[in-house]
Each structure stands twice: as structure tokens, then as C-alpha cells.
Amino acid sequence: MSGLGNETSPNTLSHCCQTKVFLPHFEPRKFTVFSDKVIKASTEKTCDSDVKQSPITAETKMDMSEDTKLDKSPQSFTPELKTESTKVSYRFRCPGPGMFQCSFTGLVFVVDQEAELLYSTVQWDESLLQSAGKMAAGPLFNIHCPEDAVCELHLPHCEAEDALPSEGLLSVVHVTDDGMSFLKPLEITHTHVIVKVSHLSAFGLVWLGEMLQRLFNNKKPICAQVLLFLRPPDRGIQILDVFLLPSNLPLSEVSEQQKADHITLPSACKLIVDQRYSVLSASEEFEIQPEFAEFYLNYGPNFPPTFMVFLTPNTETLTVMVKDEDGTEVWKCKVLLPSPKRGTGQSSLPADDSLQAEERLLLARAEFIQRVSDTVLNQLLDKLLERGVFSDEEMKSARTKSTADKARDVIDSVRRKGSEASSFLIAALCQLDPCVSRELSLR
Structure with missing residues (x-):
């Protein structure tokens, strides 16, 4: 899929902290032709034609999909990961017809036959979304299935259950080399947005533009996650990185960029976009930077820490709290730190190839x-x-x-x-x- 996977330069990363991520555009040659016309046409159709048009076995796939909904729940699978630099791709072969959920991304695939799934996250074209009056509400997934067996996708959203979006506020964007169109969801559950598909490329969730979203949601919180990563000691200094991120961003996308250990903890919380938060510890001896930070909907490609906690030597446990600008506690957890690394941060185990x-x-x-x-x-x-x-x-x-x-x-x-x-x-x-x-x- 042309133009979707471009790498961000180091300069972009350096300006990423506390600002929204700058995303590259798709190929200008294609979108100078398609962007205005494709967006206008797709939004005027209210996406009904996109859902109905299925050139291959639409009726068969509908029947299969309905039968699958009778199952208790999707079968969870752990895909094979492939990492190139910090870019993660996922692979899984479905053994037959059914509903399958990825344990890393939360994506659910409804397939009508044995099939191989190949997928990864790619960069949003933020300027193209803004010109359509939309904003990203989840990662953009580039999905391929050589057998063309996927008939339905369930994309995880981060809406709080008591604030599920009203009609038309949340939709699915389908991006191809020819432009993008918007698909009307079949259903929005408390965890996923369900859409029927006829062919695959890139799919992602979008909201109405930022200002309209604020009016509709009245600054209601979304489901978010607090992730902690412990860096190896550097010159005797150890830093605990704290990330405030939307809940539907896969942990695997963040962890691959960190040269640090993820600390597994209950991470769920509710945060308000563009609101300021602070991180505190029960012990006042830890320095924490910055004092305040805004919560952004960061879906990549770069994930700088929101806060840094500078630990004192030989710290084994600490309590970390996240508070909003009114001082209300929104997340709190006791953290048990792994044993510190020796000296340079490397294990003291002998790297002897002669050992069995x-x-x-x-x-x-x-x-x-x-x-x-x-x-x-x-x-x-x-x-x-x-x-x-x-x-x-x-x-x-x-x-x-x-x-x-x-x-x-x-x-x-x-x-x-x-x-x-x-x-x-x-x-x-x-x-x-x-x-x-x-x-x-x-x-």
C-alpha cells in the first residue's frame, strides 16, 4: 500500500514529546487527484454503498458471519511477531471458518475458510483526515489475507461504556492507493466497532473532527492505559518511564521502541483528551519530570514517555499515582521493580558459546x-x-x-x-x- 509505511526521521522524534505526532502524507500525486473528490463522494453516500458493495460471494459471507455471531466468543490467538527495526508485523493462520481475536492488538477477524492473516500498523495521514473533518480514534491497520477470506472486522475502540458514541460520530475509514472512504459500522459494542468488508487494505477508526467531538462528548473521558517501563541504569541513574496512552493502542507497538523493561501492572484508567495530568509518588524523594503533561491520542509511529521518574539507588518498590489538574486521583498502583542490572545494564551471566x-x-x-x-x-x-x-x-x-x-x-x-x-x-x-x-x- 503506497505511502503508508514511511519511517519518521529522528528530528520528528525529538519534537514528539508533549506534542501531537507529525505524520507523513500519502503520495501527493495520488491525493491531489483523489482527496477532495473521494472524501466528498464517500461522505455523501453515508457509506451505505461501501457496505453493500461486495463483488464476491456477499450473500454467502453474510450467512457465515451471522452464524458465527451465535458462537459464545471469538477464539483468542497469539500471532507470530516479526520485528524490523522497531516496526512490528503480525502473522496468523486461521485453521478454518470462525471468529478469531488477536491477543496483541484486540482485532477480531471473521473468516469463512482457512486463511492466513498478515497485518501491521501504519501511519495515519493526519492532513487528509483533517480535510475530511475527521480525527484518528485508533491505530490504522494494514491487513492482507491472500485467500480473501475475511468478511468482517471488529476494531477495538477506546470509548467508555457510559459514553458510547452517538450515531455517525464514530466510523471506519478504508484507505487504498486510490484514496479513502468511510464505512458505516454494522454495530458498536462496548469494546469494538464491527464493519463488513469485501476486500482488505488499511482500516482504522475515526471520530468527527476534534472540535465537533468536544461538543458531542462534552469532554467525557475515554478508556486509557498507564504503561511503565524501567530503563537500565546509566551512570548509576535509573529512570522509570510513565506513558499515558489510549487503551486501544497495542502494547507490542510501544514496547518494541523501548530499550527498557515493561512492568506488568493493572493499567486501565479513564482520561480526558487535552486535559493536564501529573504523576506523583508516595515518596517525595523521587524527582518527576515534567510537572504536568497533556493527554494526547497518540497512535504512533513514535511513543515518547509522558513522564520520567528519577529513582534513588536501590529502590525496590514505590507507589505511582496519576492525578488530573483538579488533584483527583485517576490511577494508582504499587510498583515492584525488577532487580537492578549490574554495572552497564547487562547481565553478569557468561556469554560463552562453548557451553551446551x-x-x-x-x-x-x-x-x-x-x-x-x-x-x-x-x-x-x-x-x-x-x-x-x-x-x-x-x-x-x-x-x-x-x-x-x-x-x-x-x-x-x-x-x-x-x-x-x-x-x-x-x-x-x-x-x-x-x-x-x-x-x-x-x-
Whole structure:
């Protein structure tokens, strides 16, 4: 899809903090022709024609989609991740007809046959949205399915349940090389916007323009998330980065840009766009910068921290609070920090290639149990099952355990299976979590 995946320059990143992200335009040659006409035509049609027009087996797909809605819930899947620089792409093969939900992005795909899904987030063209009187309400997903089997998409929104948008306030934009059109949702649930699709490219959620949104929503809060990342010590100084982000932004998109450890905590809160917030700690000895920051709807491509907490040496726990400009507490959590890294931030484990793979795992065992995330563990289990290292029973048993017990089960079971299995686990961890594998001297 031309013009959607351009990288942002380093200069753009340096100006990103506390400002809205500057996004590149699509190819000027195409949109000088299409932008005014395509937008005008698509909005005047109220998107009904976009929903109705389905050149292939529209009736069959409708029937299948309706049947699928009778299922209790979508089947959750953990996609295969591929990271190039800080860009993440997702891949999953649906085993057959059904409704499938991505555990990373929250996207739900309704498919009518076995099919491979390939998708990633791409940059919005903010100027094009503004010219249409719209603003981004979620990531823009570039989706491909070679089998053309997807008949319905459910895109996660960040509206609070008591403030679901009124008719026409929230819609789905479909972006192609020829321009963009707006699709009227089939339904808006408390978590997703459902739209019927006939062919794939880029899809994302949009609101009416910012000023109209303020009038309609009367500054009602949206669902948001507070993410914490702990940087490795640098010259004895350790920094806890605090991110205020909309809830429908995938964690995987943020974590790939951070050379830091994500601290898993309850992250849900409600925030108001363009309102000022502050971060405080129960201990006054921590310096926090800035004093106040506005909450923006940042959907990438860059994610600078909203706040930085400068920790004192040997800090093990702290309580972090987020308050609005009136001093009302909107989020609070006690934070247990991982053990600090030694010296330069690297693990002291020996990076000796002469060691057998199972010996290397044994040396890394304690930190592996402490540091590997539940998301990565589930992906490792999928890969171990696919490779035949784990049986179905072993995988199911491990999934029922807590994160620490799951990590302990994975690394101990693999070590007992010998050098080949241990080498495979090391390679898989290096692919799925380069940061942790590097810190454990496994790469």
C-alpha cells in the first residue's frame, strides 16, 4: 500500500514529546487527484454503498458471519511477531471458518475458510483526515489475507461504556492507493466497532473532527492505559518511564521502541483528551519530570514517555499515582521493580558459546523466571508445540499456571529435553524478546 509505511526521521522524534505526532502524507500525486473528490463522494453516500458493495460471494459471507455471531466468543490467538527495526508485523493462520481475536492488538477477524492473516500498523495521514473533518480514534491497520477470506472486522475502540458514541460520530475509514472512504459500522459494542468488508487494505477508526467531538462528548473521558517501563541504569541513574496512552493502542507497538523493561501492572484508567495530568509518588524523594503533561491520542509511529521518574539507588518498590489538574486521583498502583542490572545494564551471566545450550539455560534460569513476560511465554509455548518439543498436554498444563510458574515450567521442561530443544528455546526467545535474551546473554 503506497505511502503508508514511511519511517519518521529522528528530528520528528525529538519534537514528539508533549506534542501531537507529525505524520507523513500519502503520495501527493495520488491525493491531489483523489482527496477532495473521494472524501466528498464517500461522505455523501453515508457509506451505505461501501457496505453493500461486495463483488464476491456477499450473500454467502453474510450467512457465515451471522452464524458465527451465535458462537459464545471469538477464539483468542497469539500471532507470530516479526520485528524490523522497531516496526512490528503480525502473522496468523486461521485453521478454518470462525471468529478469531488477536491477543496483541484486540482485532477480531471473521473468516469463512482457512486463511492466513498478515497485518501491521501504519501511519495515519493526519492532513487528509483533517480535510475530511475527521480525527484518528485508533491505530490504522494494514491487513492482507491472500485467500480473501475475511468478511468482517471488529476494531477495538477506546470509548467508555457510559459514553458510547452517538450515531455517525464514530466510523471506519478504508484507505487504498486510490484514496479513502468511510464505512458505516454494522454495530458498536462496548469494546469494538464491527464493519463488513469485501476486500482488505488499511482500516482504522475515526471520530468527527476534534472540535465537533468536544461538543458531542462534552469532554467525557475515554478508556486509557498507564504503561511503565524501567530503563537500565546509566551512570548509576535509573529512570522509570510513565506513558499515558489510549487503551486501544497495542502494547507490542510501544514496547518494541523501548530499550527498557515493561512492568506488568493493572493499567486501565479513564482520561480526558487535552486535559493536564501529573504523576506523583508516595515518596517525595523521587524527582518527576515534567510537572504536568497533556493527554494526547497518540497512535504512533513514535511513543515518547509522558513522564520520567528519577529513582534513588536501590529502590525496590514505590507507589505511582496519576492525578488530573483538579488533584483527583485517576490511577494508582504499587510498583515492584525488577532487580537492578549490574554495572552497564547487562547481565553478569557468561556469554560463552562453548557451553551446551541446556547449561546456558540453567545459568539464565533465575533471571528468565523473573523477567520474561506472560505474552512472550505464551508465544514460546506456541512455538514449542509447533516444533514438537511440547505435547498438547504439556502446553495446556503450562498455560494454566501463573507467569512465574509458567516460566519455571517452560525452562525446566525444555532443559530436560536436551541440547536440541534448549537451542530451539534460546533461538525462539531471541526472536520474540531480543531485549531480555540479550540481558540474559543468550544472544
